[in-house]
Amino acid sequence: MTLTLGMVTIDTTDAETLARWWAGQTGAGITQTNDGWFVVLEGGGLPVMLAFQKVDEPTPGKNKIHLDLGTADLDAEVDRLVSAGATLVERRGDESFRWVTFADPQGNEFDVAQH
Known part of the structure; x- marks a missing residue:
């Protein structure tokens, strides 16, 4: 099963x-x-x-599940999400793989990676 x-x-x-x-x-x-x-x-x-x-x-503390989303243009998506009300938490990774952690308007964290 x-x-x-x-x-x-x-x-x-x-x-x-x-x-x-x-x-x-x-x-x-x-x-x-x-x-x-x-x-x-x-x-x-x-x-x-x-x-x-x-x-x-x-639930108190960090959310236990988060979304991992992908985009072709990470820099443009960062600007768009912040303009839409997301909070940028941290930029992560290096030149081989980059992603950004955000929080939605109610504080739920999610990641967006360059693909």
Whole structure:
């Protein structure tokens, strides 16, 4: 028996707002809203569904799961994401492989790598 990835779910105190932000960054569409408690994105640049689950309080500390995203033009993507409301956490790597760690508007960290 094997497992397959169905979706990546992120806890948030405002599922609809964060889902709209990620939809804008990935070109995905919101396909389910479930009265704002569980919002699903599909399509665009996403190979799997991305879901946002409303919680009363976020888990304390660093998020346990993060997204690793790719782009052909890392420098342009850094500028675009920061302009869209992401926070640049750290530039990493070297000339052979570069990536940047960001936080989305609710502090969830994610990485974008040059590919």
